Amino acid sequence: xxxxxxxxxxxxxxxxxxxxxxxxxxxxxxxxxxxxxxxxxxxxxxxxxxxxxxxxxxxxxxxxxxxxxxxxxxxxxxxxxxxxxxxxxxxxxxxxxxxxxxxxxxxxxxxxxxxxxxxxxxxxxxxxxxxxxxxxxxxxxxxxx
Amino acid sequence: xxxxxxxxxxxxxxxxxxxxxxxxxxxxxxxxxxxxxxxxxxxxxxxxxxxxxxxxxxxxxxxxxxxxxxxxxxxxxxxxxxxxxxxxxxxxxxxxxxxxxxxxxxxxxxxxxxxxxxxxxxxxxxxxxxxxxxxxxxxxxxxxxxxxxxxxxxxxxxxxxxxxxxxxxxxxxxxxxxxxxxxxxxxxxxxxxxxxxxxxxxxxxxxxxxxxxxxxxxxxxxxxxxxxxxxxxxxxxxxxxxxxxxxxxxxxxxxxxxxxxxxxxxxxxxxxxxxxxxxxxxxxxxxxxxxxxxxxxxxxxxxxxxxxxxxxxxxxxxxxxxxxxxxxxxxxxxxxxxxxxxxxxxxxxxxxxxxxxxxxxxxxxxxxxxxxxxxxxxxxxxxxxxxxxxxxxxxxxxxxxxxxxxxxxxxxxxxxxxxxxxxxxxxxxxxxxxxxxxxxxxxxxxxxxxxxxxxxxxxxxxxxxxxxxxxxxxxxxxxxxx
Numbered sequence: 001x002x003x004x005x006x007x008x009x010x011x012x013x014x015x016x017x018x019x020x021x022x023x024x025x026x027x028x029x030x031x032x033x034x035x036x037x038x039x040x041x042x043x044x045x046x047x048x049x050x051x052x053x054x055x056x057x058x059x060x061x062x063x064x065x066x067x068x069x070x071x072x073x074x075x076x077x078x079x080x081x082x083x084x085x086x087x088x089x090x091x092x093x094x095x096x097x098x099x100x101x102x103x104x105x106x107x108x109x110x111x112x113x114x115x116x117x118x119x120x121x122x123x124x125x126x127x128x129x130x131x132x133x134x135x136x137x138x139x140x141x142x143x144x145x
Numbered sequence: 146x147x148x149x150x151x152x153x154x155x156x157x158x159x160x161x162x163x164x165x166x167x168x169x170x171x172x173x174x175x176x177x178x179x180x181x182x183x184x185x186x187x188x189x190x191x192x193x194x195x196x197x198x199x200x201x202x203x204x205x206x207x208x209x210x211x212x213x214x215x216x217x218x219x220x221x222x223x224x225x226x227x228x229x230x231x232x233x234x235x236x237x238x239x240x241x242x243x244x245x246x247x248x249x250x251x252x253x254x255x256x257x258x259x260x261x262x263x264x265x266x267x268x269x270x271x272x273x274x275x276x277x278x279x280x281x282x283x284x285x286x287x288x289x290x291x292x293x294x295x296x297x298x299x300x301x302x303x304x305x306x307x308x309x310x311x312x313x314x315x316x317x318x319x320x321x322x323x324x325x326x327x328x329x330x331x332x333x334x335x336x337x338x339x340x341x342x343x344x345x346x347x348x349x350x351x352x353x354x355x356x357x358x359x360x361x362x363x364x365x366x367x368x369x370x371x372x373x374x375x376x377x378x379x380x381x382x383x384x385x386x387x388x389x390x391x392x393x394x395x396x397x398x399x400x401x402x403x404x405x406x407x408x409x410x411x412x413x414x415x416x417x418x419x420x421x422x423x424x425x426x427x428x429x430x431x432x433x434x435x436x437x438x439x440x441x442x443x444x445x446x447x448x449x450x451x452x453x454x455x456x457x458x459x460x461x462x463x464x465x466x467x468x469x470x471x472x473x474x475x476x477x478x479x480x481x482x483x484x485x486x487x488x489x490x491x492x493x494x495x496x497x498x499x500x501x502x503x504x505x506x507x508x509x510x511x512x513x514x515x516x517x518x519x520x521x522x523x524x525x526x527x528x529x530x531x532x533x534x535x536x537x538x539x540x541x542x543x544x545x546x547x548x549x550x551x552x553x554x555x556x557x558x559x560x561x562x563x564x565x566x567x568x569x570x571x572x573x574x575x576x577x578x579x580x581x582x583x584x585x586x587x588x589x590x591x592x593x594x595x596x597x598x599x600x601x602x603x604x605x606x607x608x609x610x611x612x613x614x615x616x617x618x619x620x621x622x623x624x625x626x627x
Contacts, residue, residue, distance in 0.1 A: 128616065
């Protein structure tokens with residue numbers, strides 16, 4: 001099972017709710033790591049002296065996540081997000097959307113530019129097929145001679 | 146004041162200002178000269194169509210053997226236009242930076258063009274490519290340049306000391322016209338890079354280059370870095386941080402890219418650099434947006450302890466480029482990479498923990514790669530998919546299949562590996578070799594494997610830059626050289 005880790009020096013305790021039901025809770029000294037089931041996740045946090053507004057580092061399955069890309073709503077007292085099989089795919093898709101949003105407008109339709117600087121290249125399936133055909137034709141020629 | 150026009154030619158990364166220009170400008174100005182930079186690499190990329198640029202790159206990268214006459218005429222016209230506009234009554238020297246073997250072919254065309262156009266000017270050439278040769282030439286390119294009269298002088302090896310001597314009229318300095326260059330031992334004596342007058346806004350990468358080290362701590366079989374820099378030398382961490390701060394304050398550019406073959410060659414100095422940069426950010430919050438990137442070597446976990454990855458995160462490491470080359474441990478050990486599969490796993494775990502994006506550089510079809518190794522590569526792509534989705538393996542680059550350069554350790558192991566260069570000469574950086582010890586690994590098979598890793602990588606969501614360009618070069622290989 002995947003894990004959720006939160007880390008902040010002022011973190012004192014947490015309560016994890018999954019789909020509205022209390023799943024686990026505990027005290028912690030700056031760091032907590034819990035098993036992360038699928039569902040609607042609410043990780044309630046208590047900072048030292050109710051010093052609200054802290055933003056803990058958040059790791060899911062060991063990955064330090066960007067809360068925006070992870071779809072995590074950050075409240076003073078709680079982190080809220082959906083965790084399921086598609087979480088990592090959604091993260092990647094949102095990352096790509098963010099990358100594209102940052103591409104200068106004049107280059108957005110420039111496949112070479114987007115490929116070169118952002119690695120978003122498409123499958124190039126037709127070109128791959130063409131190269132395979134070339135190789136097959138050479139192979140056939142070689143076999144016949 | 147006399148001026149020197151510093152000219153860069155393809156192929157270079159067009160996203161960043163040419164590193165040699167920044168490194169050598171302070172040498173030129175400290176010698177009492179003015180320096181203008183003409184980046185023909187950038188001008189050509191800007192003015193040629195995508196298709197024309199691709200044609201030029203395929204030619205430069207040895208993937209196609211000829212340059213269409215019409216295209217060359219256009220290239221010549223663009224080059225002449227920009228150099229003419231830079232030359233004035235005070236110009237005394239045209240200095241060409243010929244960066245790598247991928248610049249040699251186009252240099253052979255541009256240099257005689259410029260000599261003919263500006264017969265009254267002194268022409269000087271420098272760059273790593275001068276110590277290399279391609280296309281069956283038995284001479285290094287610097288010697289060819291002098292013999293054919295394409296330049297009056299050449300500088301071999303590192304330019305800082307030799308250029309200073311050259312501008313002072315000392316043509317007997319090691320490395321000037323004779324390949325007896327000596328590596329600079331004390332890199333702390335080098336001046337800070339200076340990008341004044343370089344129109345930084347034209348470079349889409351919006352980042353500056355910085356040199357932390359030269360040479361490498363490994364001796365990988367496929368790499369010829371040792372012929373350029375025999376020893377690994379590095380600059381002290383505090384100077385690196387000072388240079389970053391100065392360039393940030395002077396230009397406002399906050400992204401820095403190391404030119405090093407590896408930024409963590411000295412783990413101790415690398416750790417210190419990260420500590421100092423992090424401390425500087427704590428002292429001056431104005432520096433908090435500074436990030437750095439560079440090439441990095443995967444090392445044993447006992448060497449790259451977890452605290453260093455944390456410091457990288459805190460200091461602003463935005464990306465590292467890592468020559469993994471192969472997921473197969475036995476291939477990497479043949480390459481002399483000296484890290485295990487467990488080391489890769491550890492490295493990825495640490496990078497995930499601190500959100501450090503990696504660019505993985507890979508080689509398809511190393512001479513000892515079997516069909517089973519290829520299958521294992523595909524398996525690893527699936528195993529590491531989550532790292533790709535989460536941007537820890539931010540990009541993966543598969544290149545153009547294994548090719549063997551002259552002067553690499555591999556070129557000296559060809560007999561042991563049963564490698565036959567076929568109709569091509571080793572000096573071509575040849576792609577079409579075969580091996581009697583691994584007879585199924587023909588160029589066609591390497592291209593097939595290359596296509597397959599592309600497809601699997603794409604399906605798994607890995608981001609891969611310049612795929613279209615690489616596939617076009619593979620097509621040229623499949624058409625013409627297989």
